[in-house]
Amino acid sequence: MKRDEQATAKKREIVQHAFDNFYDGGFHATGVDTVMADSGISKRTLYKYFPSKEDLIDAVLDHYGEQIEKTLFETVLRSCSDPREQILKCFDLRRQILQDSPLRGCLGLKAAQEFAGRHEALATHGKHIAFVVDDWFVDACQRGRFAQPEVLGKQIATLFQGAVLLSQVYGDTSPFDPARQAAGTLMNEAATLVAEA
Amino acid sequence: MKRDEQATAKKREIVQHAFDNFYDGGFHATGVDTVMADSGISKRTLYKYFPSKEDLIDAVLDHYGEQIEKTLFETVLRSCSDPREQILKCFDLRRQILQDSPLRGCLGLKAAQEFAGRHEALATHGKHIAFVVDDWFVDACQRGRFAQPEVLGKQIATLFQGAVLLSQVYGDTSPFDPARQAAGTLMNEAATLVAEA
DNA sequence: GCTTGGGTATACAGATCAGTTTACACTGTC
DNA sequence: GACAGTGTAAACTGATCTGTATACCCAAGC
Numbered sequence: 001m002k003r004d005e006q007a008t009a010k011k012r013e014i015v016q017h018a019f020d021n022f023y024d025g026g027f028h029a030t031g032v033d034t035v036m037a038d039s040g041i042s043k044r045t046l047y048k049y050f051p052s053k054e055d056l057i058d059a060v061l062d063h064y065g066e067q068i069e070k071t072l073f074e075t076v077l078r079s080c081s082d083p084r085e086q087i088l089k090c091f092d093l094r095r096q097i098l099q100d101s102p103l104r105g106c107l108g109l110k111a112a113q114e115f116a117g118r119h120e121a122l123a124t125h126g127k128h129i130a131f132v133v134d135d136w137f138v139d140a141c142q143r144g145r146f147a148q149p150e151v152l153g154k155q156i157a158t159l160f161q162g163a164v165l166l167s168q169v170y171g172d173t174s175p176f177d178p179a180r181q182a183a184g185t186l187m188n189e190a191a192t193l194v195a196e197a
Numbered sequence: 198m199k200r201d202e203q204a205t206a207k208k209r210e211i212v213q214h215a216f217d218n219f220y221d222g223g224f225h226a227t228g229v230d231t232v233m234a235d236s237g238i239s240k241r242t243l244y245k246y247f248p249s250k251e252d253l254i255d256a257v258l259d260h261y262g263e264q265i266e267k268t269l270f271e272t273v274l275r276s277c278s279d280p281r282e283q284i285l286k287c288f289d290l291r292r293q294i295l296q297d298s299p300l301r302g303c304l305g306l307k308a309a310q311e312f313a314g315r316h317e318a319l320a321t322h323g324k325h326i327a328f329v330v331d332d333w334f335v336d337a338c339q340r341g342r343f344a345q346p347e348v349l350g351k352q353i354a355t356l357f358q359g360a361v362l363l364s365q366v367y368g369d370t371s372p373f374d375p376a377r378q379a380a381g382t383l384m385n386e387a388a389t390l391v392a393e394a
Numbered sequence: 395g396c397t398t399g400g401g402t403a404t405a406c407a408g409a410t411c412a413g414t415t416t417a418c419a420c421t422g423t424c
Numbered sequence: 425g426a427c428a429g430t431g432t433a434a435a436c437t438g439a440t441c442t443g444t445a446t447a448c449c450c451a452a453g454c
């Protein structure tokens with residue numbers, strides 16, 4: 001393996017471990033030593049790739065954002081073309097991703113919570129992911145030609161984020177059942193309104 | 198003022214300040230020194246009333262739980278008798294409580310997030326408040342004789358908690374608008390199902 | 395008026411954590 | 425085979441945080 005390939009591979013590996021460590025233990029409460037021990041790398045190497053803990057957290061949030069955008073939304077867009085089905089599939093796929101570790105919630109919101117008023121750059125980075133989710137559902141509702149797509153999109157996004165959150169509280173993904181069903185009901189209602197008009 | 202009265206008053210005062218400090222800054226990231234400085238008390242006094250930071254956090258969570266149960270739910274129950282109106286009023290009142298500081302989210306969920314896998318007692322205490330919210334909405338839906346009250350109650354609770362959460366992200370309480378509206382739509386639908394049966 | 399409980403101020407111990415530095419080992423390239 | 429780049433291991437600095445201990449102050453109650 002070439003030097004630069006090795007470097008990016010190592011970097012990815014560190015981010016992957018840090019991702020799990022921060023996700024499970026929180027950003028403040030998890031020390032860089034934990035990440036080091038878990039990744040099996042020395043402190044010097046860690047600080048070579050990531051000049052500060054802040055940089056590492058930033059990379060972890062990027063990784064999470066990509067997971068949401070690529071693994072969730074892009075997969076859903078490829079799987080079917082009907083916006084209504086896409087929205088419901090979003091609930092199913094998010095639930096599946098969360099299945100193995102339902103206690104973790106949303107890392108973006110976790111960052112937004114922990115860094116609010118303390119480190120605005122990282123808080124904003126975390127919030128950005130929540131905005132992406134909101135926007136995606138609004139966009140899907142517009143493509144589906146529902147009545148009041150902005151309102152409906154935000155309603156579904158609220159159900160979606162609420163289900164992720166409550167999965168953390170309940171320790172399982174059962175909150176996705178009523179949330180997904182509610183999304184369906186709201187879409188039916190919005191479709192009826194359009195048909196009547 | 199008698200000694201014991203003074204003592205409980207002082208304790209309440211400390212809890213009130215600690216409540217704001219932890220709410221704004223997080224439990225891990227906020228030191229007892231911050232609480233001391235903000236309350237204007239010495240470290241010795243703090244540790245006389247609360248033998249450890251854990252005890253202080255526990256008292257703060259109790260305070261928050263009481264605020265939710267008394268200031269929110271009991272007030273709503275007194276204000277009107279129709280369960281449907283009570284549920285909608287819940288959204289309005291929660292929004293009003295959050296109005297001055299919409300960035301804070303739910304303290305119970307904050308505790309559940311921060312202490313998950315690190316301090317189970319406090320994590321459970323935080324989660325308990327979320328369960329209370331869930332149960333209250335399910336109970337209200339049962340009193341309202343809606344179809345599938347358990348499902349509807351959990352759907353409304355998901356919207357409610359999601360709105361609190363997204364208010365934090367958006368920095369204002371605007372997410373309550375679509376969430377409240379969605380709760381109304383879902384209740385209409387459930388009432389129609391009952392009427393048809 | 396003296397004691398006693400409650401208070402402040404502050405220094406301190408012990409732990410933890412971010413980040414730096416030093417010393418040393420391995421490996422691909424010329 | 426020398427060398428530069430990359431890695432580990434580990435000691436160390438300085439800051440921060442929880443919790444304790446010491447010394448002193450004030451006001452209520454007998």
